């Protein structure tokens with residue numbers, strides 16, 4: 001097999017055999033691994049999605065993190081600490097997965113803090129009460145599970161394998177959120193009101209997490225053909241609604257959608273339309289907390305510069321001492 005270089009700055013033309021091997025691997029539901037040839041568009045799409053996902057986990061530490069010092073008991077503080085730490089871990093697995101595609105972690109971080117790469121819209125909403133911590137676990141981790149369990153079968157091996165562990169932890173996060181809300185619902189009237197208020201504020205943004213509707217999703221068709229994404233944005237949104245409605249009934253809260261009702265013919269719930277203009281506004285940086293989230297991320301990155309410098313110096317010293325290590 002040979003490849004032909006057309007120009008210095010253009011990638012080599014793939015041989016037909018390489019393309020056919022890639023197509024057959026996808027068609028047979030086998031995994032593409034870092035050593036395999038892959039089309040440049042496939043690699044770029046993966047770096048885009050995995051980086052956005054990693055950034056979301058890292059920025060996603062902020063809304064709940066704000067409550068660590070204000071958690072109402074030592075037990076709740078320890079649980080929240082562990083959850084936020086898990087999110088940092090998820091970000092690190094995902095940056096590692098992006099590195100297997102040739103991306104550079106420092107460059108990805110620069111792209112985030114310079115606003116050149118996105119992170120999930122959901123993390124641009126404020127956490128106004130401790131009930132928000134429970135609702136984030138229930139809705140946001142619940143939505144993440146619906147979206148990410150199918151990614152465990154994504155065609156790119158390192159991403160799919162990272163998702164297995166991440167999904168296990170997200171399931172635990174969702175349960176802790178629901179358990180917290182159950183506890184609050186068994187409490188005082190004002191605690192029940194706090195839960196309902198948090199549900200009202202987080203429901204629609206959670207539906208928006210799945211992305212724009214299918215007919216306005218420019219990336220879905222190609223990502224699904226490559227089996228990076230296994231289901232469309234609307235299909236996953238529907239699954240989330242169907243999963244969450246009985247949980248809301250059990251909890252004793254009302255989901256804030258007058259159009260939400262069971263459709264016996266479809267065997268699924270009908271529901272109202274999210275405010276897509278709001279989603280676009282938040283994605284473009286105009287959400288309630290975008291500026292604050294980015295400012296905190298930038299200052300955390302600057303504050304951590306000395307750690308990165310020390311770690312690099314230490315690694316260089318070790319390499320000089322143990323050249324084969």
Ligand code: FAQ
Pocket residue numbers: 048049052053054056057060061087118119120121122136140141144147148208209210211212216217218219220223229233283
């Ligand atoms: N927010 O053509 P599509 C979590 C962008 S992790 C911001 O449909 P695609 C854990 C999209 O990037 C949550 N941007 O795009 C946790 C694209 O822009 P581009 C993150 C959005 O990629 C829990 C454009 O709009 N999860 O929650 C959003 O096929 C609790 C057009 O959209 C993942 O990243 C949005 N909501 O589908 C942490 C999962 N939606 O790049 C802490 C993996 C769309 O062309 C606490 N990602 N955009 O300029 C995915 O499944 C997909 O990337 C989608 C978007 C479904 C998010």
